[in-house]
Amino acid sequence: MTTIDIRPDAADTAADDAHSDSAVASFFVGAAAWITTTDHKRIGRLFVGSGLLALLATTVLGVLLGLERADDANTLLNADSLLQMFQAYRVGLVFAAIIPLGLGLSIAVAPLQLGARSIAFPRLALTGFYAWLGGLVLTMVALGRNGGIGGGDDQAVDLFLAGHGLMIVGLLASAGCVATSVLTTRAPGMTMRRVPMFAWSALIGALGMLLALPVLFGAIIYLFLDHRYAQLNFGGSEGIATWIGWALSTPAIVVFALPAVGVAAEMFPVTFRQRQPLRGVAFAGIALVGVTALAATTQQLVFDVTFDTDGTTFIKGAVPFILFSGLPLLGLAVVLGLGLLTAKQGMGNGRPHISSPFVFALLGLKMIAIGVIGNFLYGITDLELIGTVFEEGATLFVVYGATLGVMGGIVFWAPKLWGRVLPEKQVLPLAVLGLVGTLLAGAPLYVAGFLDQAGGVPANDADVAAMLSIGDVTSGSLWNILSFAGHGVMALTVLAFAGLLLKSFTGAGDPADENPFGGYTIEWGTSSPAPANNYEQVVTVTSPEPLFETTSEGSPS
Amino acid sequence: MSTSTAVFELPPAPAPAPRRQLLVGTALACAAGTMLIGGMLAIWVLLRERVVDAGGRFPIDYIIPEVASNVMLMTIWALCIFAQWAVYSGSRGDRAHTALALGVTALLAIAFINAQAFIYVDMAVEISADYYGALFYAVTGTMLAIVVAGLVYTTVATFRALGGRLRESEILSAHALYWYFAAAAYSAVWFVVYVTK
Numbered sequence: 001m002t003t004i005d006i007r008p009d010a011a012d013t014a015a016d017d018a019h020s021d022s023a024v025a026s027f028f029v030g031a032a033a034w035i036t037t038t039d040h041k042r043i044g045r046l047f048v049g050s051g052l053l054a055l056l057a058t059t060v061l062g063v064l065l066g067l068e069r070a071d072d073a074n075t076l077l078n079a080d081s082l083l084q085m086f087q088a089y090r091v092g093l094v095f096a097a098i099i100p101l102g103l104g105l106s107i108a109v110a111p112l113q114l115g116a117r118s119i120a121f122p123r124l125a126l127t128g129f130y131a132w133l134g135g136l137v138l139t140m141v142a143l144g145r146n147g148g149i150g151g152g153d154d155q156a157v158d159l160f161l162a163g164h165g166l167m168i169v170g171l172l173a174s175a176g177c178v179a180t181s182v183l184t185t186r187a188p189g190m191t192m193r194r195v196p197m198f199a200w201s202a203l204i205g206a207l208g209m210l211l212a213l214p215v216l217f218g219a220i221i222y223l224f225l226d227h228r229y230a231q232l233n234f235g236g237s238e239g240i241a242t243w244i245g246w247a248l249s250t251p252a253i254v255v256f257a258l259p260a261v262g263v264a265a266e267m268f269p270v271t272f273r274q275r276q277p278l279r280g281v282a283f284a285g286i287a288l289v290g291v292t293a294l295a296a297t298t299q300q301l302v303f304d305v306t307f308d309t310d311g312t313t314f315i316k317g318a319v320p321f322i323l324f325s326g327l328p329l330l331g332l333a334v335v336l337g338l339g340l341l342t343a344k345q346g347m348g349n350g351r352p353h354i355s356s357p358f359v360f361a362l363l364g365l366k367m368i369a370i371g372v373i374g375n376f377l378y379g380i381t382d383l384e385l386i387g388t389v390f391e392e393g394a395t396l397f398v399v400y401g402a403t404l405g406v407m408g409g410i411v412f413w414a415p416k417l418w419g420r421v422l423p424e425k426q427v428l429p430l431a432v433l434g435l436v437g438t439l440l441a442g443a444p445l446y447v448a449g450f451l452d453q454a455g456g457v458p459a460n461d462a463d464v465a466a467m468l469s470i471g472d473v474t475s476g477s478l479w480n481i482l483s484f485a486g487h488g489v490m491a492l493t494v495l496a497f498a499g500l501l502l503k504s505f506t507g508a509g510d511p512a513d514e515n516p517f518g519g520y521t522i523e524w525g526t527s528s529p530a531p532a533n534n535y536e537q538v539v540t541v542t543s544p545e546p547l548f549e550t551t552s553e554g555s556p557s
Numbered sequence: 558m559s560t561s562t563a564v565f566e567l568p569p570a571p572a573p574a575p576r577r578q579l580l581v582g583t584a585l586a587c588a589a590g591t592m593l594i595g596g597m598l599a600i601w602v603l604l605r606e607r608v609v610d611a612g613g614r615f616p617i618d619y620i621i622p623e624v625a626s627n628v629m630l631m632t633i634w635a636l637c638i639f640a641q642w643a644v645y646s647g648s649r650g651d652r653a654h655t656a657l658a659l660g661v662t663a664l665l666a667i668a669f670i671n672a673q674a675f676i677y678v679d680m681a682v683e684i685s686a687d688y689y690g691a692l693f694y695a696v697t698g699t700m701l702a703i704v705v706a707g708l709v710y711t712t713v714a715t716f717r718a719l720g721g722r723l724r725e726s727e728i729l730s731a732h733a734l735y736w737y738f739a740a741a742a743y744s745a746v747w748f749v750v751y752v753t754k
Contacts, residue, residue, distance in 0.1 A: 120578050176585050184576035207585075214589045215596035221699055222600055226691040229684040233604055233691060243600075297596070 040119035041417050043126050044108020051100035052498050058092030059491035066484025082464045084143040090248045098399045101406040102259035106178045106202035109413050112523040113196040115187025117533040120180035124173050131170025138163030149240040150460040157237045161224040168217045179206035189541035196521040201262020201286050208255035208293030215296045219243045241459035250375035250394045251324045254292040257368050260405025264365035267358045268339040272346025282338050288331025295324040306381040325376045332369045356427040360408025363435045367401025390449025393442045400438035415512030419529035420504045434493040440486025444479035520545035583731035587738035594742045598749045616689045622679045626751040629672045633740045636665040640733040647729045659715040666708040700746050707739050
């Protein structure tokens with residue numbers, strides 16, 4: 001039995017037929033084709049497009065909250081809505097941005113890389129998108145109606161939890177499709193050791209979600225029933241932060257950044273025209289980052305370790321600390337180190353082909369690494385950072401870094417997704433702008449953390465007040481102003497990038513040839529854009545980089 | 558920008574053989590379900606410990622109908638045997654026995670749901686009256702949802718297996734795997750909720 005849908009969308013054909021009838025009919029038929037599509041490239045783009053819009057809204061929230069923090073009087077925003085705004089911002093960073101962006105890119109690209117005609121269970125993947133989107137809307141509506149953590153309206157709090165549950169179900173459905181695709185729909189000859197780096201990271205990321213998100217879903221079932229009927233076990237609406245806060249912060253969210261890590265690992269061999277050395281080690285590096293998924297099993301807010309203590313206490317803290325803060329860092333170091341090794345080995349192959357996707361991906365990887373280092377430091381009790389805004393800085397580095405990585409992936413695979421190359425001169429500055437935005441948004445919060453500015457996911461108005469009161473007012477304001485500026489720069493980056501995508505998607509820019517970036521994986525052997533079923537003919541894969549020998553500038557090993 | 562001009566000529570391959578997609582998808586769903594039940598039971602144990610440490614009683618004064626919960630355990634493991642029987646019969650092309658096995662599987666799933674309903678009525682746990690109610694209904698309700706999903710799976714598997722080529726019916730194996738997961742999940746729920754309480 002096969003559940004791969006290899007037919008082109010019927011609605012696509014209908015759209016072509018209706019094209020000549022009238023513009024209005026064409027629009028509606030085209031819209032129907034998108035709404036009911038089973039083409040994984042379109043489903044992925046629905047996720048990415050929605051994720052970019054949601055990220056834009058989240059960065060605007062970050063700007064507003066940054067302004068409020070920087071204002072000594074804290075009077076810019078309505079005090080009654082600050083609690084919900086902080087939560088919308090944190091939920092937005094994770095559930096509306098980093099997860100859909102990474103998952104969307106995985107859905108759009110991984111089946112192409114595998115030589116598959118479609119994603120596994122395409123209708124389930126589309127259903128997952130709508131469940132996620134519906135859950136996100138419900139969550140935001142609930143926050144707008146005084147719901148959320150510590151919310152005053154009981155029904156809105158219930159709606160907030162139900163919205164989260166719906167989002168999780170949707171994300172699990174789509175992640176399951178990605179993981180099943182990588183495990184079952186690979187082209188003949190493509191063993192697991194020959195799977196492209198990005199597809200591997202998509203698999204690990206999807207498996208991580210399948211392990212982590214059900215734990216959150218279970219907690220939400222408890223919270224919903226308890227809050228709706230009893231409010232006895234979990235501390236009412238304010239207690240929600242204790243039980244789901246871990247999902248909105250590092251290290252749990254690092255697993256959602258894995259697709260961005262995969263983009264970076266994919267880009268080094270392409271840029272330096274060199275086969276990926278030590279593929280097994282690179283796979284292990286990406287998998288080590290995925291270990292953070294297991295942090296969810298503990299449902300702990302912080303994995304802290306105290307060095308100034310006796311042996312048993314130290315070991316009790318050190319084991320989870322090393323597992324969930326140390327191993328991901330090691331994994332990122334492995335990926336980065338192998339990238340540098342690729343660059344070194346590739347120097348003999350002529351001038352490297354440095355393109356905007358590589359710049360995006362490299363900067364994104366470094367930002368994620370800074371976030372993971374921040375998470376590592378945050379857990380060291382002796383530094384007294386726990387409970388400070390330092391954690392938010394680490395989260396921002398991971399989320400914005402992953403965003404940069406995904407942007408690189410979109411630019412890289414745009415030729416296969418809609419047949420256009422994004423203009424290099426316009427895209428490249430956005431990578432630098434995104435870097436500036438990420439550094440400005442995250443780094444000042446690291447400093448503010450050392451100045452004891454309170455942070456975390458606020459559970460009530462008192463928490464918000466603590467987060468807004470800065471111990472060292474003068475310098476504290478400076479760091480908050482810088483962070484506010486960083487959010488603003490990031491908002492501009494996302495807006496400009498979305499604009500470029502829209503322009504390119506509507507037909508502007510140069511049509512792409514089959515392999516504009518000189519990629520070595522099999523998706524670069526099909527036409528640009530890839531047809532509805534990805535490949536005219538299924539190919540046999542004989543090496544991890546099957547196009548390496550066939551490219552004119554590639555150097556056979 | 559282009560760095561390659563060569564024509565890509567990879568050898569064409571025959572149509573890829575099915576790689577048990579439904580089975581793998583079901584296995585992943587089972588893994589997610591295991592994390593769900595495991596996470597919920599972990600919270601149960603944590604809260605139970607807090608109540609007991611504070612000198613409280615758990616589960617207050619409710620009397621758990623052990624016969625019903627034990628019968629449910631036996632039912633769900635028996636159900637696995639019938640689901641596996643369907644796999645065996647299907648692989649031999651025995652349509653009659655496959656139909657019988659799937660029918661009994663569905664019947665046992667309904668019996669499980671009936672027993673759960675009996676426990677709800679017999680215990681009469683009030684969800685809003687105390688700390689136990691919400692916890693109890695959350696765990697057992699989730700387990701019930703897993704079994705209901707299994708019943709739907711059995712129905713779909715019956716139609717797809719009997720309506721198609723029986724010997725190639727991967728769905729029967731995936732269906733049996735799901736019930737093994739459900740049985741394991743209920744065993745854990747049974748031990749934590751009904752035995753250790």
